[in-house]
Amino acid sequence: MSGGADDDEGIAADWVQGEQDALERAYRRWSGLVHGLSRRAVGPDDADDVTQAVFVSAWRGRATYDPQAGPLGAWLVGITRRRIADHLRTRRRHPVAEPSPDEGVDSDGWSQADSADLLTIYEELERIGDPQRRIILLAYVEDLTQREIAERLNLPLGTVKTHTNRTLARLRTLLGGEG
Structure with a gap:
């Protein structure tokens, strides 16, 4: 390396x-x-x-x-x-094939x-x-609870909750939803 x-x-x-x-x-x-x-x-x-x-x-x-x-x-x-x-x-x-009724x-x-x-x-x-990215991926890809995420990342539960809420609001805004 x-x-x-x-x-x-x-x-x-x-x-x-x-x-x-x-x-x-x-x-x-x-x-x-x-x-x-x-x-x-x-x-x-x-x-x-x-x-x-x-x-x-x-x-x-x-x-x-x-x-x-x-x-x-x-x-x-x-x-x-x-x-x-x-x-x-x-x-x-x-x-390669005919389009299906559910095309796309x-x-x-x-x-x-x-x-x-x-x-x-x-x-x-x-x-x-990080840590926002890791928190969201652990929650929505690995399906961990906020408590499990806090334990895995050695962060306070309140920090995990705050990062989750802020990051989700940011992503909603990015996708044109309500912030």
């Missing part, structure tokens, strides 16, 4: 320097997020291809990443959005609009940073 730590900032610093193992470390850290967003937007069959395209594109364009503009994870989510959009445009130009809705009942909202949420969570 290069000189940097395996935390987000260490990976980002090595990414900027073009360290050889930075791509592998970034992939370990964010591939689950990228793949999950891709799977939700393009389906399980194409998610691997989109995920690979995201990391190849990100590494090739690493000189355009500016740590002052935001975290590496948020930058990767932005690239994910573009690769998903590219993939969906290509799919529309070269359809995947097998889990998610529409492309829902997927775009999900991408926006994850992008904002990456921008917000």
